[in-house]
Amino acid sequence: MSVKVSILGLAGLLLAVFATSAEAQRSYPLTGNSRAQVGDGLPVPIGFTPAPDGKIAAITGARVLQTSGPDPKQMTLATGAFHFEGPDFNLPVFLFNSKVFQVKTNITIDFPGVNGGTGGAGSGLTFMAGGRTGAPTVTWCPGQAITPASNPACVNPGTPQHTIAGFLRYTSTGNQFGGPIRGNAAGTADVGIVAAVANVSGPLPCDHALPTTAANGAPCRVIFALASPDPTGLMGGPFVNVATTPGAPPPAPGGLRNAKVGANGLIISVTSPGLGSGIANPATNFGGPYTTGMVTVNQSAAAGTPEVFVLTGSDARVGGVGTISLVAGGLSDRALTGANANRTWLNMTVGGNTPGLSSWGVGFLALLLASAGVWRARRATAS
DSSP states (O other): OHHHHHHHHHHHHHHHHHHHHHHHEEEEEEEEEEEEEETTTEEESOOSOOTTOOSEEEOTTOEEEEESSSSSOOEEEOTTSEEEEOOOEEEEOTTTOTTEEEEEEEEEEEESOTTOSTTSTTOOOEEBTTOSOSOSEEEEOTTSOBSOTTOTTOSSOOOSSSOOOOEEEEEOSSSOOEEOOOOEEEEEEEEEEEEEOOOTTOSSSBOTTSOOBTTTBSOOEEEEEEEOOOSBOSTBSOTTEEEEEOOBOOOSSOSEEEEEEOTTSOEEEEOSOOBSSOEEOOEEEEEOBEESSEEEEEETTBSSSOEEEEEEOEEOOBTTBEEEEEEEEEEEEETTTEEEEEEEEEEEEEOOOBOOOOHHHHHHHHHHHHHHHHHHHHHHHHO
């Protein structure tokens, strides 16, 4: 009898241990979406859904691990919990950026990326209180340390290595919940850049068929340039991270072409062969981490009106269940099309949790109970 009691007592003890372990980190169903935005007019991925919603959606069956204890609960995301893979998409952007007619993309995005954490592949994919590091208010100029004593207001941003205007300001609204997590991207963006337009009454629409006269100037011309996203995105990553994408010339026929362009910048048709294979549009990009606080992105060098955006996250989870929105900011400067203020949103809804043992604990407990059954059978045989 004492042996039987001992085995069952051990089973109870192990149950308590594994239950405690399961309490420390539980799995919750996850839904939601994410989007990025380049300047005023270019959502990433391209689409017509108004901000803050986006087309990078939580995959079917997505889950998030959350710790026990008081709110706000720490959140750990699995690689690729959010995904987008879409067909070619054209978006006219001339009304927001007078240097560009349209952008055509074919991209794939996964968030978090396989190397999207701060500690290498598969690690660091966690949001937590204090995860947005730094002081309650951080003002950061690209190429410089965070709020350097010599230039705390970023009045002369940039360095000789990364001269780019603008700054990011992160302001805490509570516990600085968030952290640095980045996504992976692949694909291309084919950019139709304004070379010259001809229209007596205004810049657009323009038509390659118009005669070239002193009254209407040169015919409508477009230069095609190729931009490729950085494989690991900058927005959402730690402060002071930087990446340069070299871009590549589009294949022939590209280059400078005659075109017919609609009033919003959509390229309706091109008629003449391209002169050469087009040109590259290299870019320098900076980004900051995700936060539920407030982010100000200021890009004074944007084409036309300076771009200034203010966005704020939120956390309405109770006991780990509910909605949470994290935001991040970024800055970019492209050789051909200029500078932009960028930002991104991560919108998540966490459902009811699924308590229970870990798979290892369940397997070990099953083995233990099976051993107890064998013991009973042997005792019965001996009797």
